[in-house]
């Protein structure tokens with residue numbers, strides 16, 4: 001049997017804001033995870049449209065397509081194309097789970113929720129010639145999973161080929177997040193067994209890892225055991241965590257000792273009213289600056305995530321947020337315009353209030369205003385969002401933020417990481433075109449080498465590259 005797995009490119013591939021490097025970061029891990037269930041006797045072709053031109057002239061028997069909200073229309077066109085050719089087409093992923101009826105019109109079978117329990121069930125039914133129209137995930141476990149088919153990933157096309165997830169979901173319930181909808185009907189936060197996670201790490205070559213888990217520190221016992229075992233492995237890694245988990249106990253120290261060098265933190269907003277509106281309880285009454293200082297003291301760089309457009313935001317929110325980031329030495333900032341994803345509580349509430357202005361999913365990329373705003377006009381919100389990016393990533397602010405760190409090593413790392421990420425687009429494009437992106441990995445590993453901070457003289461300095 002010929003099986004084709006496709007990650008269609010996001011809508012913005014055609015936009016002037018398209019940054020090829022942002023979409024050449026991570027390989028299609030979800031599809032490579034599913035491929036592990038397909039028999040080795042079957043012929044598998046995994047294509048990621050972000051980094052390669054799709055070959056649509058082939059004749060696969062079975063086609064699996066992963067659907068995000070902003071690749072949905074493209075995914076449906078590809079699905080229709082293959083169905084016309086007589087292939088059996090499966091659609092799954094976040095957007096299919098949010099809007100199953102919409103997706104079902106373009107598929108022979110759709111999948112609701114994670115695929116680790118449902119996809120193998122489908123394969124068995126398909127071979128027995130009785131596939132169902134809909135499979136809904138109910139069993140939530142990551143135990144005894146077959147190893148991710150990383151051999152299908154074209155590693156040289158990605159800056160960060162070693163992306164990995166060792167858990168699914170998150171223990172929190174923010175209103176704007178996809179998480180509760182995606183994991184409905186079962187556990188919404190679960191981890192691998194530590195030994196399996198370590199085996200998965202062992203299978204990854206080189207030093208650098210990027211954990212794509214929603215909340216790497218979400219299960220204290222699991223994370224603590226994982227970091228303990230990773231201590232001697234010589235890895236450098238990046239991941240995501242919440243403010244409360246950074247402030248609580250000593251887990252973040254353990255993570256740093258294991259090799260955590262940069263962390264994605266959802267600060268989202270400084271307004272307690274906004275936090276309450278979003279049910280982001282874990283940020284309420286937390287001292288953001290203490291969290292930042294703790295991370296910096298451990299030599300961990302910070303990618304701060306901020307949302308604009310919550311109901312308590314006014315026209316000053318943009319400057320306030322940028323100034324705070326610069327003042328506190330945040331390495332990179334990701335700004336989002338509030339986006340009510342279908343399936344979330346935020347979407348339901350806005351829909352009930354008649355505040356959803358468009359259902360053109362291509363616009364749901366957190367760069368566009370798709371809902372009726374309150375204190376800010378849509379134009380103010382969009383302009384403020386664009387201004388925030390421009391301002392935070394101006395050379396003068398990059399320099400100012402870098403100089404906030406105590407050690408020169410940390411200052412240089414900050415400057416190199418932020419400047420490199422945002423200011424060298426032509427270089428990235430050249431590396432992508434010439435197929436040499438992967439050669440930049442040692443540089444990234446060097447930038448992520450350990451910082452010896454004045455307060456942590458007892459910790460040893462790891463050389464940048466072996």
Ligand code: B12
Nearest residue numbers: 026027030064066069070090092093111114115178365366
């Ligand atoms: C990696 C990533 C990216 C990469 C994606 C490219 C890639 N190669 O994967 C990049 C950097 C491009 C990216 C960009 C953005 N992202 Co993003 N990203 C992620 C992240 C961190 C990991 C995805 C992943 O690999 N998960 C692990 C794998 C194992 O799970 P999975 O992919 O979901 O696959 C499973 C199931 O979905 C299912 N499945 C999936 N497809 C199919 C198909 C079939 C047939 C079947 C049977 C099953 C199935 O089975 C798989 C195994 O269980 C997720 C958060 C997360 N932890 O999932 C956010 C996430 C997907 N991103 C999100 C957002 C908002 C964005 C941005 C809009 C942010 C921004 N403003 O820049 C942009 C642009 C995206 C857009 N325009 O829509 C949101 C999406 C919300 C939504 N409803 O779509 C998420 C969920 C983060 C969040 N917590 O809100 N992202």
Ligand code: SF4
Nearest residue numbers: 170172173174177214
């Ligand atoms: S903490 Fe992050 S991943 Fe968890 S529910 Fe909130 S937004 Fe979603």
